[in-house]
Structure formats: C-alpha cells, structure tokens
Amino acid sequence: MIFFRRFIASILCMTVLNLSSPLVAQAGVIGTLQAVESQHRTADLATVNSALARDQVRAQLGAMGVDATQVDSRVAAMTDAELRSLAGEIENLPAGADALAVIGIVFLVLLILEAVGVLDIFKSFP
Amino acid sequence: MKFAAQAACAIGWLWLAGCTASGPRQEAFGETGPGQVELEATPFFPQSEYQCGPAALATVLAAGAVDVTPDELVPEVYLPARRGSLQVELVAATRARGRLPYVLAPRDDVLFDELAAGRPVLVLQKLGAGPWPGWHYAVLVGYDRERQSVLLRSGTTRRLEMSVRRFLWSWQRGGRWAMLALEPGELPAGAEMDRYVDAAAGLEAVGRLDEATRAYRSASLR
Numbered sequence: 591m592i593f594f595r596r597f598i599a600s601i602l603c604m605t606v607l608n609l610s611s612p613l614v615a616q617a618g619v620i621g622t623l624q625a626v627e628s629q630h631r632t633a634d635l636a637t638v639n640s641a642l643a644r645d646q647v648r649a650q651l652g653a654m655g656v657d658a659t660q661v662d663s664r665v666a667a668m669t670d671a672e673l674r675s676l677a678g679e680i681e682n683l684p685a686g687a688d689a690l691a692v693i694g695i696v697f698l699v700l701l702i703l704e705a706v707g708v709l710d711i712f713k714s715f716p
Numbered sequence: 717m718k719f720a721a722q723a724a725c726a727i728g729w730l731w732l733a734g735c736t737a738s739g740p741r742q743e744a745f746g747e748t749g750p751g752q753v754e755l756e757a758t759p760f761f762p763q764s765e766y767q768c769g770p771a772a773l774a775t776v777l778a779a780g781a782v783d784v785t786p787d788e789l790v791p792e793v794y795l796p797a798r799r800g801s802l803q804v805e806l807v808a809a810t811r812a813r814g815r816l817p818y819v820l821a822p823r824d825d826v827l828f829d830e831l832a833a834g835r836p837v838l839v840l841q842k843l844g845a846g847p848w849p850g851w852h853y854a855v856l857v858g859y860d861r862e863r864q865s866v867l868l869r870s871g872t873t874r875r876l877e878m879s880v881r882r883f884l885w886s887w888q889r890g891g892r893w894a895m896l897a898l899e900p901g902e903l904p905a906g907a908e909m910d911r912y913v914d915a916a917a918g919l920e921a922v923g924r925l926d927e928a929t930r931a932y933r934s935a936s937l938r
Contacts, residue, residue, distance in 0.1 A: 655796030664792060667808035669921040676804055684890065685800030686840060686853035687766045689871030700846035 640670035646677040654680065745861050745880075746825045749832040754858035754867055755779075758836045761786045762872040769793050769801025772853035773809060775869050776838045776897045782813050800851060803840060803893055811919055814927050815897040818904050818915050822892030824884055828859055829905040835896055836869075841883075842890040851890065900927035901934040909935055 644665060651661045665673070676683070759778040763771035763786065770786035770793055777784050792809040793801040810817035820826045820837070830837050837856040844850025858867035859880065866883045870876040887894070896904055900919065903912065916931035 651795070654798060657791060660791045663812070664805065664808065667792075667812040667922050668804060669918050672804050672808070672918075676802075680795070680798070680802070683802050683804075684840060684842070684849070684851040685795060685798035685802055686769050686772075686851045687800035688763075688768060688850075689843065689852050689854070689873075697845060700844075700848075704845045 636670075639674060643670070643673040643677040647673050647680075650677070650680050745828050745859060746832075749828060751861045752859070753828075753831045755831065755834065755836050756857075758855065758857045758869060760869050760874045762874075766799045767794065767801075768853045768871060769806060772838050772855050772869070773801075773806050773897075775855045776836055776895075777810065777813055777815060779836050780815060780897050780899055782815060782897070784813065801853070803895075806838070806853070806895065807918075808922075810895070810897045811922050811924060813897075814900070814924060816900045816902075816912075816915050816919060816927065816931055818896045818898050818912065820894040820896065820904070821906070821908055821911065822894075826906055827856060827887075827894060830896060831856060831859060833905040835898075835904070838895045838897070839868075839887055840890040840893040841886040843886055856894075900924075901930040903934055903938065907938065909938065 647668075648661055648665050651664060652658060656664065668676070757779075759775055761771045761774045761778075767786060767790060770789035773789055773793065774784050774786040789809060792812065793805045795802060795805070807817040807819070820830070827837055827839070839854055839856055841852045841854060842849055843852050852870070854868045854870035854876075856866060857869055859865065860867075863877075864880050865877050866880050868876045868878060868883070898904065900916075912931070912935055916928050916935060919925075919931060920928035
C-alpha cells in the first residue's frame with residue numbers, strides 16, 4: 591500500500607515538473623509591409639501624442655491666466671518635445687519670480703527639512 | 717531636550733557640510749582663462765514684481781543686439797497663476813525673437829568659459845527652500861578669481877557681487893540650468909555639437925528656417 595502511494599506520488603511529481611516547460615522564443619522573418627506599418631504606427635502615435643500635448647498646454651496656459659490672443663503664439667514657439675514635457679507639469683515646474691532674501695535660522699531649518707524630504711508636502715503651496 | 721540636541725547636531729552638520737563642500741574654488745573658474753571678467757556693456761533692466769524672467773531674458777537678448785524691453789516679453793513668458801516664468805517659455809521666446817536658445821551643459825566651468833568669451837549667461841537660481849523655493853532668473857556678467865566672487869544683473873541690482881560658492885550652490889540647487897541667446901550661426905565657447913544641433917532643430921521645428929539654416933551651416937563647418 592505504501593509502495594503504491596509513493597509510486598503515485600513520484601508519478602505526480604514528474605508530471606508537475608513537466609508542466610513547466612521552458613519558454614521558447616519565436617523568431618522569424620516578417621514581411622517588409624509589416625515592418626513599414628509598425629514604423630508608421632510609431633510615427634502616428636507620436637503625432638497624436640504631440641497634438642494632444644499641444645491642446646493640453648493651450649488649455650492649461652489659458653486656465654493660468656494667459657491672454658487668449660497670446661496662447662497660440664506661445665504654444666507655436668515650443669517644439670513638440672517641449673509641449674509633451676510641459677503638459678500636465680505646469681503646476682510643478684520652477685517659475686522664476688523674484689530675488690528672494692530668506693535668511694537666518696528659518697532658511698536653515700527649511701533647508702534641512704527639504705534635504706531630509708519632509709517638505710515634499712509643500713509642493714502645492716500657493 | 718533630545719530633539720533639540722538632534723536638531724542642533726543636524727544644523728551643525730549641515731553648516732559644516734556647507735563649508736567643506738566647496739573646497740578651493742579655483743577649479744570652478746577653470747584652469748585657463750582670465751583672472752577677472754566683467755561684461756560692463758551688458759544692458760540692465762530692473763525687474764518689476766515677479767518679472768525676473770522678462771527682465772533677465774531682455775538683458776541677454778539686448779546684449780545680443782535684439783531690440784527688446786522686459787514689458788514686451790511679459791505677455792510671452794509670464795504665467796499669472798504661477799506668478800513667474802517657466803524655463804521652457806524663456807527658450808521659446810528666444811526662438812520667437814530669431815535667436816538660438818542654447819542651454820549649457822550643467823557644469824560649473826562652462827559658465828565661466830562663456831563669460832571669458834564675452835557672453836552674459838541667463839541662469840536659474842533657487843534662493844529659498846521649502847514652501848518658498850525662491851526660483852529666480854539672473855544674468856551672470858562677470859567673475860573675479862581673486863575675490864572668489866561672481867557678478868550678476870539680478871532683480872533691481874545692476875551689479876550684484878556674490879561669493880562664487882554661494883552662487884554655485886544656488887545654481888546647483890536650481891538644477892544647473894543656464895542659457896545663452898546666440899546669434900544663429902554663432903557657436904558657444906565649449907560648443908557641444910549635439911546640443912547645438914538640437915537647438916537648431918528647435919528653430920526649424922517652429923518655422924524659423926532661415927535662422928536654422930545658418931545654425932546648421934555653422935555646425936557643419938566645425
């Protein structure tokens with residue numbers, strides 16, 4: 591009886607091991623048409639993404655107080671790559687404003703907290 | 717009590733770290749090059765509130781013989797809701813004026829090479845911390861090896877002298893971003909051609925074909 595159980599167990603073990611066969615990579619030659627179409631697809635995706643980014647930046651600039659007559663010319667002066675990196679990030683990017691004179695212990699404490707990473711929560715401070 | 721001791725240690729460490737992080741600053745100025753540079757002819761436009769972007773950009777454009785004032789640049793670069801100007805829009809406005817916006821490699825010596833070549837540099841500084849990051853654009857117009865200082869057109873100060881260590885620290889915290897407004901075809905001092913060609917391609921992408929052609933031609937002759 592025990593021998594029978596062990597026999598079944600060893601058969602099951604071998605079966606489980608055989609279930610996990612190694613992955614076989616498929617390689618082959620694809621037709622020229624397939625290769626060209628996949629390149630077109632990449633280019634089309636880039637065009638669509640750039641168009642989306644352009645519209646997004648246009649809307650965001652308008653929402654942030656830029657005059658409607660100026661938005662188009664400001665967007666037109668930026669490259670597609672710049673628009674893609676700007677879209678959605680306008681709130682977070684550095685905006686140079688004034689020569690600040692923050693001095694003394696307050697500055698030092700803020701600097702430490704920033705270095706330590708505690709001050710990430712202040713990102714949306716108005 | 718324990719917290720106070722820890723805070724004091726942290727402050728002390730940071731202060732000392734600030735002292736040691738600099739070391740002898742001679743190498744920041746580069747091995748060769750003049751001991752002192754001051755681009756006195758660089759124009760000065762005192763900024764209005766929040767308008768360091770237009771003022772600084774007008775300064776470097778005017779230094780390159782573009783007829784412009786900060787007021788004319790405000791509608792092109794100022795973002796009311798952010799009460800400031802974004803770097804990418806300074807680059808875009810430079811293109812719109814027919815100049816090649818060359819963003820420098822993020823290395824200290826590059827700044828001083830450009831000054832030695834007679835070109836003022838538009839820089840971004842982070843002067844604050846935490847909830848008041850103190851982003852600020854200024855124009856680097858000189859340096860002095862002996863005094864270990866730099867000269868800036870900054871805010872409402874025509875000639876601001878700042879220790880080179882403090883300046884480089886504020887520039888480093890700001891991401892080491894610096895820009896030149898070049899005449900298309902004019903090459904920067906340590907011209908990195910891939911950067912230059914990228915900038916030329918940017919001019920082409922926004923339709924400034926004549927300027928882009930001149931820039932590409934200079935790049936190809938190098």
